[in-house]
Each structure stands twice: as C-alpha cells, then as structure tokens.
Amino acid sequence: MMLVQKPGMLASVQDLGRHGHRQLGICPGGALDVLALTLANRLVGNADGAAGLEITMGGCEIRFETATRIALVGDGFGARLDGAPLWPCWSVPVAAGQTLKLAGANAAGVKKAGLRSWLAVAGGIDVPPVLGSRSTDLKAGFGGHQGRALRKGDRLALGATALDAARLARRPFGVRGPDGGPEESDGSIALRVLPGPEFDQFTAASHSQLWNERWRITAQSNRMGSRLAGAELNRKRSADMLSSGVIPGTVQVPPSGQPIILMGDAQTTGGYPRIGVVIRADLWKLARAPLDGRLRLVQVDMAAALQAWAEQQRYLAQVAQGLAAAGWTGPA
Amino acid sequence: MPRLHPLGDAALLCELPPPATLPQQQRIWALGAEVQRWAGVGEVLPGMNNLTLTFDPTAIDIDALMARVNEAWPRLSATAIEGRRVEIPVAYGGVHGPDLADVAAHTGLTQAEVVRRHSAADYVVYLLGFLPGFAFMGGLPPELATPRRSEPRTAVPARSVGIGGEQTGIYPLVSPGGWQLIGRTSLELFDPSAEPPTLLRPGDRVRFIVESVQTT
Numbered sequence: 001m002m003l004v005q006k007p008g009m010l011a012s013v014q015d016l017g018r019h020g021h022r023q024l025g026i027c028p029g030g031a032l033d034v035l036a037l038t039l040a041n042r043l044v045g046n047a048d049g050a051a052g053l054e055i056t057m058g059g060c061e062i063r064f065e066t067a068t069r070i071a072l073v074g075d076g077f078g079a080r081l082d083g084a085p086l087w088p089c090w091s092v093p094v095a096a097g098q099t100l101k102l103a104g105a106n107a108a109g110v111k112k113a114g115l116r117s118w119l120a121v122a123g124g125i126d127v128p129p130v131l132g133s134r135s136t137d138l139k140a141g142f143g144g145h146q147g148r149a150l151r152k153g154d155r156l157a158l159g160a161t162a163l164d165a166a167r168l169a170r171r172p173f174g175v176r177g178p179d180g181g182p183e184e185s186d187g188s189i190a191l192r193v194l195p196g197p198e199f200d201q202f203t204a205a206s207h208s209q210l211w212n213e214r215w216r217i218t219a220q221s222n223r224m225g226s227r228l229a230g231a232e233l234n235r236k237r238s239a240d241m242l243s244s245g246v247i248p249g250t251v252q253v254p255p256s257g258q259p260i261i262l263m264g265d266a267q268t269t270g271g272y273p274r275i276g277v278v279i280r281a282d283l284w285k286l287a288r289a290p291l292d293g294r295l296r297l298v299q300v301d302m303a304a305a306l307q308a309w310a311e312q313q314r315y316l317a318q319v320a321q322g323l324a325a326a327g328w329t330g331p332a
Numbered sequence: 333m334p335r336l337h338p339l340g341d342a343a344l345l346c347e348l349p350p351p352a353t354l355p356q357q358q359r360i361w362a363l364g365a366e367v368q369r370w371a372g373v374g375e376v377l378p379g380m381n382n383l384t385l386t387f388d389p390t391a392i393d394i395d396a397l398m399a400r401v402n403e404a405w406p407r408l409s410a411t412a413i414e415g416r417r418v419e420i421p422v423a424y425g426g427v428h429g430p431d432l433a434d435v436a437a438h439t440g441l442t443q444a445e446v447v448r449r450h451s452a453a454d455y456v457v458y459l460l461g462f463l464p465g466f467a468f469m470g471g472l473p474p475e476l477a478t479p480r481r482s483e484p485r486t487a488v489p490a491r492s493v494g495i496g497g498e499q500t501g502i503y504p505l506v507s508p509g510g511w512q513l514i515g516r517t518s519l520e521l522f523d524p525s526a527e528p529p530t531l532l533r534p535g536d537r538v539r540f541i542v543e544s545v546q547t548t
Contacts, residue, residue: 019374019375020375021464021529022375022377023364023375023376023377023378023459023460023534024460024464024465024528024529024530024533025460025461025462025463025464025465025466025504025530026464026529130524130525131524131529137464137524139463139505139507140463140464140505140522140524141505142524143524194338194340194341196337196339197337197339197345197347242350242352242379242380242381242382243379243380243459243461243462243468244345244347244379244380244382244384245339245343245345245377245379245382245383245384245461246339246384247339247340247343247384247386249340250339250340267461267462267463268377268460268461268462269377269379269459269461269462274339277338277339277340277341277343278340279340279341280340280341280342302338302341302394305340305341306341306389309341309389
C-alpha cells in the first residue's frame, strides 16, 4: 500500500492510455509522457503498461507502507526519499515506512520550474481496469482511483511484483534518460510538426509566424491541451468547420488565433482548423514543457517524423538490452 | 472521392466535400467498417462528413494506405450500417429544460409546439464525440434551429437535451456547455462499466418520447 500524504497540484493514476474507444467519444488519456512511464516501469521490473502516478508541478508526498521499489522519470522536483536524493531515471529500493517528497515547483532550491513527473512502483498501482485501462479520465470521472485526482489520505494498493526479493532490494541503479533532441540556444523547446489538414487555409504571414514565433505556454494549459500565446494566426477567410477527429499533438487554432496543442485528455473530435500536428516522437517533450516556458515549432516532413520515431524505439530497445544484460529482467 | 491528408505521422483524415448529408455519412461509416479490417489500421473515428483513422506506419506505409482508400472508396455502398432504433424519454421544460421559453421565443413557436416538433422528428446519430457518449445527430427540423447561448453554462446537468444551432443532442455528463436546454432524459448515455458503455452508436435512429411537459 502507499498513502498519499500530499497530492500536490494534480496527481492521478495513469497507464499507457485507454485505446479503442474514440468512436464512442472516449479519449485515450493515459500518461502524457508515454516514454517516461514506460521507462519508469521497466526500472522497477513492471510491464510497460502498468499503472503509475502522473504528478504535476511536484509538491507531492507519498508514504510507502510496504517495502517496494520505485522509479521517478521526468522533472525531479528535488525528490527525496527519507531525505536522500532520488534522481530521475534511477531505480531505488524502498523500505516500509519511508516517505517520498517532491518539492513544489517554486520551492527554493528547485533548479528550474518543471511540469510533470511519472512515478512507477514495483507491481504497479492496483486499481480496477475500466474499458481496458487503469488511467483516470478526469473529465468524465471514471477509471484510476475512484475516477478522480488523488487527495490527501488516499491509499493505493500495489499489484504483485515480478521481482524476486533479491532484485527488489538490489542497490540503486540508473539509466540514461531520453535525448531531448533539438533544444534552442535561448532555452526554448523545439517540437517537430507536420502540416495539418487545414494548414493551407492560413495566410502566408501566419505560416511564417507559426514557424518563427517563440510560443509561450500559458497557465491555462492542462491535460486536455497546452494553450500557447504569441502571434495571432489567421485564416485567409473564416469558414465553419464540421466536427472532425483530433489526436494528441494536434495544433488547433480557435477564433482567438492563439494555438492549442491537444494532449491525451482532449476531446476526440474538434471543430477548429488544424494547422499542424506535433510528431509522436516529440509529444513527451510537450508533456514536460514548463508553464511560461517557450516552444518553437519546427516544420518536418513525414520521413523525418518516422525516423524520429524509429530513433525513440531504438533508445527504448537499448534500455531493455541494458537492463537484461545487468540481470534485471528476464529469468532469475 | 474523399480528400486524404495525414493527421500527424500515424493518422489519416478522409474528408468529403460539404455539405454533410446522410448518404455521404453512410459511406463514411462504410469506409470505417472496411478499413478496420486492414492490417496496420488501429482505430477509426467518424466525424461529420469525414473519417479519421489511426495506423501503425511500421506496418503500413501512408502512401500505400491512401492508395488503398482510393481504391476501396468507389466500391463502398451507402447502406452498410443498419442502425438500431432508440427511443429516449424526455421531461421537457421547467427545471429540466430551462431554455424552452427562449427557444420558443427565437423560433416564434409556442413552447408546446417546440416540444411537439422536436419529439415528432426522426434523428440519426452521425457520430459520437466531444464527451463519452455525446451524439451529434442530424434531423432537427430546421425551424427549431436556435443559436447557442451567448453565455455558456459552466455546468450543464447530465442527461440534458439541448439544441445548438442546427443540431440537437444530449449531454452524457455534467460539463460546460452553450446549447439551449429544452429537457432532460432519465436514460444513462454513458456508463463505463456497461457493455457497450454508450447508449448510442453511429448510425442509430433516435426518437424523443414526451414523458412530461412543463411550460411557463
């Protein structure tokens, strides 16, 4: 069992998402950074799809009532386990009674404001699957822990771990985190984008602004989407759009001209023009991009998008090989 | 022929020219049923006059996928889906439909006449979207069309029946919303523990049954 002593701004149970129900209006949800949760799960001997916690802006405190093993991936928020530093991408044994504390995003000593972290626990968080997933659908109020964000005093059960006692207690080890890819000298985060179905409806000026602006991520952003502020994007002429499918990464432009990049909890269909779509390989960077941070959208073609995806899969395969070679996974 | 355009690196949009009509939508459903049988295709999501499908680019190349859609399209018949008939009881007006008077005022009809016409029409579910189980339905009598409220509500009660522009629909869950609320049903539109989890599916034919009317 684990006890939530402080949830922070928003913490929820998430796995790799609820897929296959879009045509019923049910969003995929799940960990916004699939790469992070996958990595965290592998570090504690879980299947990739085990449920973990998505923690927003730190400020979270969790007491482990049974011995287990944990891994935190994403922003570290100065995480400490009974006072000892817990580094992101490390796998660490936990004794019964130990407490994990993440500092708040604005706490002194936290190097830079981050946004999200993903915590995996050996055995995974044991909540009942709903429609094939343990993810919390916060908007519709089902799945995860009682269909809602975690509150102080919530107790979460852990599933059975595949790790034997020796592995469960093995001394801490870490892996190399994913490569952040193109990062700009001014500190902005570069996301690679394919032109969307309505790209051609926008003016030439808006096209150049889309690729040249340093977009600011506003505080109105959430699990449904990152709302950006910057140049106003305009269509050559405004026309009503019929409802059409949207997926995480879709850059849609409402009448305000300020783009929204949709994320896992976004509705399944939308009625705003889609100027672009962030490639799958870069969605994890968006999930971690801090509020008030800057984004640059970089136009790529399909070949580059698929190559970036293949590189990410190679990275995950290398992690798996490294863990197997160290005797972490596979037969005891 | 639908216009085909990638939606990112693992989804494809197939879109027909407007206006949206039932025969066009029926071919969209038929396309959805067809592509779902293809190796490498994941989910299909009908929109209004369009279909989005997700696919695994390592299993099927986008150019091959687009060629296959173009090749399949002329062979699709518009009658592939036989929707079920679903009757939805509605308590119209009063606390259940606080905007019934506004709809009557806008349309120039009496409240009773709005209810009569709304419940006399046959509706077809074109797609589900926005919220789990939220049905976009065609078939609202044109004279009942009423613009959305200028101030959207922050919390529309679950199971409210509303009119938004030329569409009618039912809110499955408490949610923000700008549609004119004319009534409320006792049926659950979405139950994640049920199989299937939504009351309505694309292609279903819907009638609203008058359970009660309260006019002001």
